[in-house]
Amino acid sequence: MIELKHIEKSFGDRVILNDINAVMEAGKCNLIIGASGSGKTVLTKCMVDLFQPDKGEIIYDGKNITTMETDERKLLRQQIGMLFQGSALFDSMTVEQNVMFPLDMFSKMTLAQRRKRVDEVLEKVNLTGANKKFPSEISGGMKKRVGIARAIVLNPKYLFCDEPNSGLDPQTSLLIDKLIQEITLEYKITTIVVTHDMNSVMEIGDHIVYMHQGQKQWEGSNKEIIFSKNELLNKFIFASEFLQDAKQMRMMEAEGKQF
Structure with missing residues (x-):
């Protein structure tokens, strides 16, 4: 669970976030929605510690990230998985190497153990056997699934997804939504999805935060939104x-x- 308490953020004279209070619930798909410029990206960057809020607290399971020491903050970051909007795969690396990258950086596994873990997560996202392919050889939907595999390879407690359906056709978007939902439920991850996709809102919106001009305007579920x-x-x-x-x-x- 992630709690946001009175979060404020400005750049110069421009107020981006104004007294944001919300809870991102564990084991659920928490969606942050709103028009461009509403503050959702800045809020997400504050949550993953890329931006420091001017005021307020961001509490990960009882621990305030804004007051953590450097070592404790690094450990927390290792518990965060990130699916980027454009997948952000390394073009010169194979699927296996892309997924293995976080393991190379943060784990002490042997090469055999890392390969086994990569195979496990690729199977989870229905990409068994794609290990040796390069990003240029796979579709947009497959790239998203590789991105998801990389995001969960370290067994994160928190998963952030930035516009996971961007550039995908409706059918593939639905498959990606279902995959994110399945992973969230199975591993009881606190998942945060930033999206403009209304299909995602209605399909997987267990908990939704709607933002408008830097303020939280509404909070509830996809059943309540109607x-x-x-x-x-x-x-x-x-x-x-x-x-x-x-x-x-x-x-x-x-x-x-x-x-």
Whole structure:
């Protein structure tokens, strides 16, 4: 679990985060949503310690990362897995070498043990046998799965996913969502997904934080979002007439009305 308490962050005179309070729950897919410029990327960078908040506390399972000593902070970072928006694979490395990279950096495993672990996570993401392929030889969806394999190879307690469906077709996006959800549940990871994808919101949004202009405007689950009366949230989620109609029909159905 990650707790955010009164987080504030500014760059010069520009306020990016204004008194953010939220909880990212363990064993659940926690989604951070909002329009471009709403502050979600800066909030995520504060959470993984790339930015230091001006005020507030970021508490990982009872420990405040903003006041940790350097050695303790390094140990925490090893418990964080990261899936980058563009997968961020090393083009000159094979799939196996890309996934093994965190093990090379942080583990004391033998080469045989590292290869075995790589095989385990590649099997988990349905890429058995892809070890010797290079990123240029695989599809965008496969690259995302390699990125997920690399992110979980060290058995992290926390998994951050930055726009995991960016650039993917709807069917592949759904597969990536299901994979992230499956890994989260199986390993009881605290997963944080930054996304604009409304399919992801409705499919895997166990816990959702909606941000607008640097403030948290709404917090709840994908089941609650349909019935939200927050005007800003509704304009963001149900932007098209089709989605507005779908929301209206769903609400009428829940109330037992005909449509």
